[in-house]
Amino acid sequence: MTTQGGDMPRRMIVMGVAGSGKSSVGEAFATCLGATYLDGDALHPPGNIDKMSRGVPLTDTDRMPWLRDIGRRLDAAGDRMIIGCSALKRAYRETIVAEARHPVTFIYLAGTRQVIAARMSARSGHFMPTSLLDSQFAALEEPQDDENAIRVDIDQPLDALVRTTVELLATPSGATRLETADRR
Secondary structure, X not given: OOOOOOOXXXXXEEXXXXXXXXXXXXXXXXXXXXXXXXXXXXXXXHHHHHHHHOOOOOOHHHHHHHHHHHHHHHHHXXXXXXXXXXXXXXXXXXXXXXXHOXXXXXXXXXOOHHHHHHHHHHOOOOOOOHHHHHHHHHHOOOOOXXXXXXXXXXXXXXXXXXXXXXXXXXXXXXOXXXXXXXXX
16 A cells, blocks of 8 residues: 555654554555654664663653654654654653644554563564563553544554554544554
8 A cells, every 4th residue: 555645744753662563663654655764763872772772761861862853853854754752651742742843643553561572572683672561561651632643553464554544644533633543
């Protein structure tokens, strides 16, 4: 499925806990829309990556420069841009939006701890250990109705997840209130 995404938002964050599929979904969604995709993990400063690699959860102080950088990249985007970023707390999302200075739509990849732990155990070469999953869920503040977000269940094939996301964002209300997509 390929679409030009004329009515799609211009600045989007694919968000969720580690292992929810932000990179896979973000890349596939960007390809579908002809958008630019950036993996937020690649934007972390070396100190953050070192901490996470050692199994040490990041603090809000650790995250703030990273979140501001993500928002500034969205602000500077000339074309449609999608960034994968955990954006676990409302305050983090607010920081991104403030720095972006434009509307930002959050695509929340929701899944159970069991589904995400299984995915994390199956992947290799990522700096985020499965041991940090509990801290990710503890920090998670799911987007609320007053945030510019949609919720998509990750327990479905990638092509179905991307198709569902496109459908939700293409509807007039899709990017203005939190909606749930649980289609299989």
